[in-house]
Amino acid sequence: MSEKISEKSDKKSNTATDKSIVKTNETIPVSKEKVAEKTQDDLDETAKMKAEAERMLAEAARAKAEAERMLEEAARVKAETEKKAAKTESQSNQKRDLSAQKDASQSKDVSKKIEKTDKSKNEANTASETPKSGMKKTESASKKTETASKGSGRTRSLNDGLENTRSHGFLAQIGRIFKGELKSSVVDELEEILFTADIGVKTAEHLLDEVTENLKDKGDGAAAMALLRQEVENILKSCEKPFVIGDEKPHVILTIGVNGAGKTTTLGKMASQLTAQGKKVLLIAGDTFRAAAIEQLEEWAVRCGCEIYRNKQGADPSGTIFDGIKYAKEHGFDVALADTAGRLNNKKDLIEELKKIHRVSGKAMSGAPHQVLLVLDATNGQNALAQARDFGEAIDFDGIILTKLDGTAKGGVLIGICEELKKPVYFIGIGEMIEDLRKFEAEEFVEALFLKE
Ligand SMILES: Nc1nc2c(ncn2[C@@H]2O[C@H](COP(=O)(O)OP(=O)(O)O)[C@@H](O)[C@H]2O)c(=O)[nH]1
Numbered sequence: 001m002s003e004k005i006s007e008k009s010d011k012k013s014n015t016a017t018d019k020s021i022v023k024t025n026e027t028i029p030v031s032k033e034k035v036a037e038k039t040q041d042d043l044d045e046t047a048k049m050k051a052e053a054e055r056m057l058a059e060a061a062r063a064k065a066e067a068e069r070m071l072e073e074a075a076r077v078k079a080e081t082e083k084k085a086a087k088t089e090s091q092s093n094q095k096r097d098l099s100a101q102k103d104a105s106q107s108k109d110v111s112k113k114i115e116k117t118d119k120s121k122n123e124a125n126t127a128s129e130t131p132k133s134g135m136k137k138t139e140s141a142s143k144k145t146e147t148a149s150k151g152s153g154r155t156r157s158l159n160d161g162l163e164n165t166r167s168h169g170f171l172a173q174i175g176r177i178f179k180g181e182l183k184s185s186v187v188d189e190l191e192e193i194l195f196t197a198d199i200g201v202k203t204a205e206h207l208l209d210e211v212t213e214n215l216k217d218k219g220d221g222a223a224a225m226a227l228l229r230q231e232v233e234n235i236l237k238s239c240e241k242p243f244v245i246g247d248e249k250p251h252v253i254l255t256i257g258v259n260g261a262g263k264t265t266t267l268g269k270m271a272s273q274l275t276a277q278g279k280k281v282l283l284i285a286g287d288t289f290r291a292a293a294i295e296q297l298e299e300w301a302v303r304c305g306c307e308i309y310r311n312k313q314g315a316d317p318s319g320t321i322f323d324g325i326k327y328a329k330e331h332g333f334d335v336a337l338a339d340t341a342g343r344l345n346n347k348k349d350l351i352e353e354l355k356k357i358h359r360v361s362g363k364a365m366s367g368a369p370h371q372v373l374l375v376l377d378a379t380n381g382q383n384a385l386a387q388a389r390d391f392g393e394a395i396d397f398d399g400i401i402l403t404k405l406d407g408t409a410k411g412g413v414l415i416g417i418c419e420e421l422k423k424p425v426y427f428i429g430i431g432e433m434i435e436d437l438r439k440f441e442a443e444e445f446v447e448a449l450f451l452k453e
């Protein structure tokens with residue numbers, strides 16, 4: 001009988017009844033192997049479930065990145081539409097401002113106006129020299145900008161981004177001495193403002209020459225301001241050029257610039273924008289100097305849902321970029337964006353390293369890098385110009401990106417950069433968001449710079 005039951009129990013599968021389980025328990029000593037087999041099965045099953053869970057997690061991360069990318073794209077399209085509407089609004093505001101200005105200059109209350117001009121000049125000096133006391137003014141000024149440009153999307157942001165430069169930069173000072181009845185000392189004052197601005201001597205001379213004649217002959221501040229605006233626009237237009245990604249696969253872009261200029265952030269923003277345009281983008285972590293720099297770029301790769309080619313900290317930057325370009329070539333990437341370090345032991349080492357990276361890129365792919373972009377920090381003012389000269393002597397860069405225009409009154413440095421370097425300015429940075437990296441458009445920039453509040 002027990003034999004029979006045992007036989008029956010062997011034949012039975014996992015669906016055995018309680019009774020058969022009892023019987024099986026009785027035969028435990030002979031089924032050790034089976035227990036081991038079952039344990040192995042359980043382990044396999046757990047491993048399978050773990051792999052599945054990991055796959056689902058990865059899938060969720062990909063979906064999240066895609067959703068973020070789509071949100072950013074939607075924001076970009078929205079901003080673009082709003083920009084068009086804002087442009088129309090700004091043009092009609094400008095017309096209104098011009099006629100208001102004309103009325104004001106015809107007013108007979110001359111002494112009152114001179115007093116007002118002097119008062120606002122003093123206020124401006126205090127604001128730009130002592131940040132603490134200037135704080136209040138900046139706050140109220142930015143409130144004004146907010147109201148003035150409410151509802152104008154992309155243009156509002158550019159207006160906001162240039163608020164500091166507009167309110168406290170050299171153009172604001174010139175605006176004040178040109179307002180109303182002109183003082184006899186206006187030319188001297190103009191000269192002083194221009195030569196102490198962040199535009200460099202050459203540009204200061206150029207602007208002074210253009211405007212002085214008008215002041216001397218006609219004594220017309222509004223006309224002189226209009227002339228200055230036109231001249232600034234001419235200079236800026238000379239460095240406006242479309243940013244084009246060539247057909248090479250990959251089109252390799254190398255960024256250079258001092259530490260902290262904004263290279264890594266700018267590359268992350270560019271990668272996001274290009275990915276949103278449907279390009280297959282590879283970020284190459286060529287700044288192997290600091291682990292944080294690699295991690296920073298990695299975060300951007302996650303944000304934009306693009307790939308990153310990285311090496312360990314301390315690895316040879318040229319080798320890393322060489323391998324990265326090869327990888328991009330082999331895997332059909334449209335664009336490869338290579339980051340570099342901005343600080344090595346000294347300036348000479350840095351320049352030598354960049355030259356080597358340049359050479360080695362050409363070995364990884366003939367013609368690479370297809371563009372070298374110099375990233376400059378606007379808050380450095382005249383120093384940004386000096387850096388551009390230094391880098392330019394070592395590497396023939398193709399274009400400029402000027403970052404951090406939002407955090408400075410020295411945005412006028414862009415005029416000096418254009419006039420002196422004669423290189424295209426492709427992008428400007430006015431904040432830390434992806435859409436804060438903007439294509440540089442001279443007309444829009446001048447509009448925001450000369451906006452009346
Ligand atoms: N406000 C502002 N900050 C910026 C801009 N571009 C970069 N930054 C910040 O500047 C700092 C240095 O940037 P990073 O990309 O690390 O510079 P890198 O050393 O040249 O790679 C970071 O905190 C960035 O977030 C910008 O256009 N506006």
Ligand SMILES: [Mg+2]
Nearest residue numbers: 263264287293
């Ligand atoms: Mg960096």
